[in-house]
Amino acid sequence: xxxxxxxxxxxxxxxxxxxxxxxxxxxxLKEAGMEVLYTGLHKTxxxxxxxxxxxxxxxxxxxxxxxxxxxxxxxxxxxxxxxxLADKLVLVGGNIPSGDAKIIKEYGVAEVFPVGAKLDEIIExxxxxxxxxxxxT
Amino acid sequence: xxxxDKPEEIKEISLESGIKVKPxxxxxxxxxxxxxxxxxxxxxxxxTRGIHPLMYRxxxxxxxxxxxxxxxxxxxxxxxxxxxxxxxxxxxAFDLPTQLxxxxxxxxxxxxxxxxxxxxxxxxxxxxxxxDIPIDKISTSLTINPVASVMLAMYLVVAENQGIPWEEVRxxxxxxxxxxxxxxxxxxxxxxxxxxxxxxxxxxxxxxVPKFNPFSVCGYHIRESGATPVQEMAYAxxxxxxxxxxxxxxxxxxxxxxxxxxFNFDIHGNIWEQVxxxxAGRRLWAKIIKERFGAKNxxxxxxxxxxxxxxxxxxIQQPENNIVRGxxxxxxxxxxxxxxxxxxxxxxxxxxxxxxxALISLRTMQILADEMGLRDTVDPLAGSYYIEWLTGEMExxxxxxxxxxxxxxxxxxxxxxxxxxxEVSRQAYIQEKRIQSGETTKIGVNKYVMEExxxxxxxxxxxxxxxxxxxxxxxxxxxxxxxxxxxDALLGLxxxxxxxxxxxxxxxxxxxxxxxxxxxxxxxxxxxxEFKEPVGx
Numbered sequence: 001x002x003x004x005x006x007x008x009x010x011x012x013x014x015x016x017x018x019x020x021x022x023x024x025x026x027x028x029l030k031e032a033g034m035e036v037l038y039t040g041l042h043k044t045x046x047x048x049x050x051x052x053x054x055x056x057x058x059x060x061x062x063x064x065x066x067x068x069x070x071x072x073x074x075x076x077x078x079x080x081x082x083x084x085l086a087d088k089l090v091l092v093g094g095n096i097p098s099g100d101a102k103i104i105k106e107y108g109v110a111e112v113f114p115v116g117a118k119l120d121e122i123i124e125x126x127x128x129x130x131x132x133x134x135x136x137t
Numbered sequence: 138x139x140x141x142d143k144p145e146e147i148k149e150i151s152l153e154s155g156i157k158v159k160p161x162x163x164x165x166x167x168x169x170x171x172x173x174x175x176x177x178x179x180x181x182x183x184x185t186r187g188i189h190p191l192m193y194r195x196x197x198x199x200x201x202x203x204x205x206x207x208x209x210x211x212x213x214x215x216x217x218x219x220x221x222x223x224x225x226x227x228x229x230a231f232d233l234p235t236q237l238x239x240x241x242x243x244x245x246x247x248x249x250x251x252x253x254x255x256x257x258x259x260x261x262x263x264x265x266x267x268x269d270i271p272i273d274k275i276s277t278s279l280t281i282n283p284v285a286s287v288m289l290a291m292y293l294v295v296a297e298n299q300g301i302p303w304e305e306v307r308x309x310x311x312x313x314x315x316x317x318x319x320x321x322x323x324x325x326x327x328x329x330x331x332x333x334x335x336x337x338x339x340x341x342x343x344x345x346v347p348k349f350n351p352f353s354v355c356g357y358h359i360r361e362s363g364a365t366p367v368q369e370m371a372y373a374x375x376x377x378x379x380x381x382x383x384x385x386x387x388x389x390x391x392x393x394x395x396x397x398x399x400f401n402f403d404i405h406g407n408i409w410e411q412v413x414x415x416x417a418g419r420r421l422w423a424k425i426i427k428e429r430f431g432a433k434n435x436x437x438x439x440x441x442x443x444x445x446x447x448x449x450x451x452x453i454q455q456p457e458n459n460i461v462r463g464x465x466x467x468x469x470x471x472x473x474x475x476x477x478x479x480x481x482x483x484x485x486x487x488x489x490x491x492x493x494x495a496l497i498s499l500r501t502m503q504i505l506a507d508e509m510g511l512r513d514t515v516d517p518l519a520g521s522y523y524i525e526w527l528t529g530e531m532e533x534x535x536x537x538x539x540x541x542x543x544x545x546x547x548x549x550x551x552x553x554x555x556x557x558x559x560e561v562s563r564q565a566y567i568q569e570k571r572i573q574s575g576e577t578t579k580i581g582v583n584k585y586v587m588e589e590x591x592x593x594x595x596x597x598x599x600x601x602x603x604x605x606x607x608x609x610x611x612x613x614x615x616x617x618x619x620x621x622x623x624x625d626a627l628l629g630l631x632x633x634x635x636x637x638x639x640x641x642x643x644x645x646x647x648x649x650x651x652x653x654x655x656x657x658x659x660x661x662x663x664x665x666x667e668f669k670e671p672v673g674x
Contacts, residue, residue: 041670066249068248
């Protein structure tokens with residue numbers, strides 16, 4: 001029997017219009033065999049959480065280049081918890097200084113992949129973490 | 138191992154645009170080139186060598202760094218400081234809520250007020266931003282797109298209040314909405330009504346503000362989103378053609394406005410590919426305007442541009458290397474015959490530029506203009522076998538790429554369907570894979586990588602109090618303004634938007650009555666609706 005494909009939601013929260021990084025990730029994850037949904041620009045955290053819920057994704061990836069990564073990541077994690085989606089693997093990418101990456105991980109984000117992160121490493125990370133999660137359940 | 142010494146034994150080199158490069162070029166490669174017809178003197182059709190006869194010998198390029206953050210007052214201080222350091226023009230950065238037509242008290246603006254540029258809610262803010270800056274002497278570029286019409290109106294009222302007649306107002310609103318759907322992403326309304334707003338502005342300016350550039354077509358952001366240099370030029374030209382069609386449909390003559398069309402292009406990557414994309418671009422644009430649109434005035438045929446060092450070439454790793462990259466980009470820009478230059482600062486992969494970083498960028502351009510001989514003679518690369526050959530190849534490629542868009546029914550259709558967005562994001566992915574595999578070298582990223590590097594970059598601290606200040610100011614203004622005037626202006630605006638009446642006089646009336654940017658945008662949203670992004674990749 002074939003394994004269930006990993007479902008990923010790549011989301012652009014807030015007003016930031018830099019979508020090159022998000023779209024590159026969409027291409028890379030698709031090529032790696034995952035099912036990838038892309039929200040498009042200007043989404044509120046509410047909209048992103050709703051999509052994650054409706055589409056039953058395994059992974060939520062936020063892409064942020066505006067500098068508002070701290071409040072946006074925090075809000076996402078809070079709302080995922082409220083919606084009993086705390087088990088989702090959450091990743092944040094974009095223009096993130098290393099000091100802020102630590103803070104974002106304290107919110108419960110699994111990993112931060114700043115500009116220049118290796119696509120192969122992101123793919124491996126998702127496969128490993130989702131695999132571990134599936135073993136648990 | 139035997140060293141390769143014959144051309145055919147040397148590894149093949151391909152430019153980003155797919156053109157193969159030989160190790161040596163000679164007279165054979167340009168034997169069909171006709172100087173008078175294909176190149177021409179600087180300032181003469183087809184303008185391959187430059188749009189002015191004397192270029193920098195007469196006047197150096199304009200230096201226009203992008204800046205703005207926090208409140209209008211803080212930004213005004215930075216503007217005056219930059220002008221004091223010898224910068225010759227301004228390029229204004231607005232925060233994202235402003236760029237998207239949201240007031241600072243809008244819930245969607247939370248955490249974004251004053252972050253990536255200055256916040257503008259009403260005329261009062263823009264007045265503060267330009268306090269003590271003579272806007273008839275300093276040309277200003279306003280980097281705003283879907284609500285450019287509102288910013289233009291505010292700017293004209295600021296001019297009026299400074300006692301400057303509209304005929305003397307020089308400047309540019311970026312106002313290239315088609316590229317916003319492709320890259321950069323500050324769009325609000327659907328494509329058709331957005332283009333109508335551009336048409337209203339062009340029509341209004343051609344009659345009332347003749348020295349103003351109502352739009353600047355941006356290949357820059359398309360390239361930053363992943364496009365090749367050929368796609369950058371081809372898509373920019375197709376965008377410009379779409380705007381031209383809109384204005385011609387209103388009965389204007391091409392020569393009424395083509396001389397005020399401006400372009401904004403990107404420089405990073407292979408130096409020769411960049412220089413020749415501009416030489417080819419000038420020649421091709423001149424032909425399009427003359428042959429396709431029948432322009433008579435030579436000025437209409439000139440490709441006037443800002444060519445800036447692109448952030449896409451800069452790296453997070455070893456950020457000081459970006460100072461060096463910036464200098465090479467500036468050199469490339471000067472060799473390309475640009476009218477205006479701007480450079481991303483070395484810290485821009487991290488933050489809004491510090492004063493120090495912004496000053497280094499400005500000094501880079503000044504050193505180039507005053508120390509290195511770049512102003513001595515026009516288009517010094519002309520006549521080089523390689524440069525002339527490559528100029529021809531780039532032109533062919535740009536024409537091919539434009540043809541594909543035209544076969545789809547033009548740029549509006551190609552953007553609405555998501556075709557261009559897909560092409561550009563696919564190219565971005567290809568380029569990213571090339572860098573990650575090391576096929577394309579990036580120093581500090583995939584070659585000469587250093588462990589344990591600690592970036593010495595001063596991070597711009599976002600001031601969360603700006604939002605509160607803006608909200609309070611907005612409250613004050615709403616108490617003081619005449620509500621009847623406000624209602625009246627908004628009603629008039631709505632009626633104009635619903636018909637084909639030009640909206641500019643109504644926006645002017647509204648901003649004078651301190652109607653907010655958000656209130657005006659809401660009227661447009663009611664009438665026009667909002668853009669639905671095609672997200673299939």
